Amino acid sequence: MTAPTKITFFEFLTPLVASGLKTITIRDASENHYRPGSQVEVFTLENHIKVCDIIILAVEPLAFDDINEFHATQESLPLVELKQLIQTVYPNQQALFMISFKLVDASYS
Numbered sequence: 486m487t488a489p490t491k492i493t494f495f496e497f498l499t500p501l502v503a504s505g506l507k508t509i510t511i512r513d514a515s516e517n518h519y520r521p522g523s524q525v526e527v528f529t530l531e532n533h534i535k536v537c538d539i540i541i542l543a544v545e546p547l548a549f550d551d552i553n554e555f556h557a558t559q560e561s562l563p564l565v566e567l568k569q570l571i572q573t574v575y576p577n578q579q580a581l582f583m584i585s586f587k588l589v590d591a592s593y594s
């Protein structure tokens with residue numbers, strides 16, 4: 486499959502991505518095709534507004550039950566809130582993927 490060049494985040498989370506505070510996102514298998522080293526455009530899910538660019542660092546399997554404080558810190562969310570959000574988006578899914586990324590600093594472009 487061709488590596489995707491775009492990713493969406495809920496609008497309320499995009500300030501965390503654009504500030505560099507959020508450095509992972511947890512997605513299901515439909516979004517596990519991001520290629521490490523590739524540059525990806527970030528858009529809001531609701532209005533498709535471009536937010537920033539990120540570089541994908543890794544895509545790794547992550548079971549829902551293994552989500553812990555480390556992931557919450559990388560997500561810049563409280564653990565309880567993160568797990569509730571993931572259960573809402575991906576109900577009853579154990580097999581998830583952790584996508585690690587870094588912000589592309591727009592001031593250098």
Ligand SMILES: CC(=O)Nc1ccn([C@H]2C[C@H](O)[C@@H](CO)O2)c(=O)n1
Nearest residue numbers: 493494495498510511512570571574
């Ligand atoms: C289309 C879709 O699923 N969009 C998503 C999925 C997840 N997120 C956020 C919610 C949490 O912070 C992490 C972990 O799933 O990623 C999202 O913004 N958009």
